[in-house]
Ligand SMILES: Nc1nc2c(c(=O)[nH]1)N[C@H]1C(S)=C(S)[C@@H](COP(=O)(O)O)O[C@H]1N2
C-alpha cells in the first residue's frame with residue numbers, strides 16, 4: 165500500500181458510529197423476532213386469512229370448528245435469539261425496538277451527514293460505471309475461493325463498495341419506510357402511505373425480508389473481515405490504523421464484541437425479571453415521543469366496499485360472566501350503556517337510544533399489535549356526540565371504556581383514551597359491522613373503534629364509560645388492561 169494513508173484513514177466518528185450501529189442492530193433484530201413470534205405469519209394481502217400467508221413460523225393449523233383467536237396463534241421464542249424471549253412478550257420487545265430505533269435513525273443521520281460533509285462519501289458512491297465489471301470480477305475471485313489483491317482495497321474493493329452503498333442508501337431507508345408503513349396512525353392519517361408498498365402486510369413482509377437481508381449482510385461482512393486478514397482489519401475498524409495487525413486494536417475490538425453480547429444478555433434477563441421497569445423507563449420515552457408526534461393526526465380513512473376483508477381475525481373471547489350471557493340471551497334488549505364519572509349529566513342508554521343518536525359509518529383498516537390486519541365497515545355513535553350529551557367536567561381528562569370481558573383471574577378488560585383521541589372524527593362506539601348487528605365475537609352489543617390506534621385500544625363488549633382525571637389512578641395505572649398486564653404502550657400509534 166503506497167498511496168497516502170490519509171485516504172484510507174477511518175475517522176473516529178465513523179468507527180464509533182459503526183460500533184453503535186452494531187449494538188443497536190443486535191437489539192433491533194432480536195426484538196423484531198419477538199414481535200414476529202406474536203403472529204408468526206407473513207402475508208402479501210391485507211386481510212390475513214389463515215393459509216393465505218406466504219410463510220409461517222408455526223406448525224399449527226387454524227381450526228375451523230371452534231373460535232380460534234390470534235392470541236392462540238402466538239409462538240414461543242427462545243431468549244437466546246429473541247429479546248426478551250418467551251410467549252406474548254411483544255410489549256416489552258416493542259419498547260426495545262422503538263427505543264433503539266430512535267437512536268439508530270439518529271446515528272444514521274449523523275453518519276450520513278458527516279459522510280457528505282467530510283468527503284468520505286467518495287468511498288461509497290462509485291464515480292464510474294466500471295465499478296460493475298470490477299465488482300463482478302471481485303465476486304468471481306471470491307466465488308472461486310481466492311482473495312482479491314491487496315491493491316484492490318482502496319479502501320474497499322468494488323464489490324464491497326457496492327454492497328456498502330446498497331445497505332446504507334437502499335436497505336436502511338427501506339427498513340425505516342417499511343417500518344413506518346405498519347403504523348396505524350400514519351396509514352390512518354395518510355392512507356396513501358401504505359400504497360407505496362401495496363398495503364400494510366407488504367410493508368410488514370418487506371420489513372422482515374430486509375431484516376433477513378441485514379443478517380445475510382452481517383454474516384458475509386464478518387466472514388470477509390475474518391478471511392481477508394482479521395487482525396489488520398480490526399486495526400482499521402477499531403483504531404483506524406492502516407499499519408497492519410495491532411494487538412491493542414484486536415483486544416479492544418474483541419472486548420467491544422463481548423460487551424455487545426453481555427449487554428444483550430443483561431437486557432434479556434432484566435426484561436424478563438422486571439418488564440414493568442422497561443415499560444416505565446423505555447416506554448416513558450417512546451410514549452412521550454409518540455404523543456407529541458401524533459397529537460394532531462386524525463384518522464381519514466375511506467376504503468371502498470370491495471376492500472372489506474372476507475376474513476377478520478378475532479382477538480379476545482366473548483365474556484363468560486352470567487350478566488353478559490343473560491344480556492346476550494335476551495338479544496341485548498336489557499342492555500344499558502352507563503356513562504358516569506366526571507360528567508355534568510350521567511347517562512344510561514339503551515341500544516335503541518344509542519342508535520337514535522347521530523351515527524357514522526366508516527370503512528377502515530384494523531391493525532392488531534400482533535401484526536395481522538383487516539378491513540371492515542363499522543357503524544356507530546361518534547364518541548364526540550356522546551361527550552356532547554354527557555358534558556365532561558373541566559377536570560375530566562381521560563375516558564375509560566369498561567368491558568364485560570374478564571380474564572381467567574376475573575380482571576376486567578378496559579382501555580383509556582385522552583379527550584383529543586376520544587373526540588377524533590373516526591372514534592365511534594360501533595353497533596354494526598359490515599352492515600349487520602355487531603357479531604358476538606367482534607364485541608356485541610357495542611365496541612370502541614379508534615382508527616388511529618392499534619386494535620387492543622378498541623374495547624369490545626362495552627359495559628360503561630367513565631370520565632376521569634388521570635388514568636394512573638385506575639387498574640394498575642398503565643392506561644388499560646393490556647398495558648397493565650402485558651406491558652403494552654398506551655399511546656399505541658405504531
Ligand atoms: N373486551 C375485550 N376487548 C378487546 C380485546 C379483548 O381481549 N377483550 N382484544 C383487543 C384486541 S388486542 C384487538 S386486536 C381487537 C380485536 O378485535 P376483533 O376481535 O373484532 O378482531 O379487540 C380489542 N378489544
Ligand SMILES: [Mo]
Pocket residue numbers: 479531532533534618619620
Ligand atoms: Mo390486538
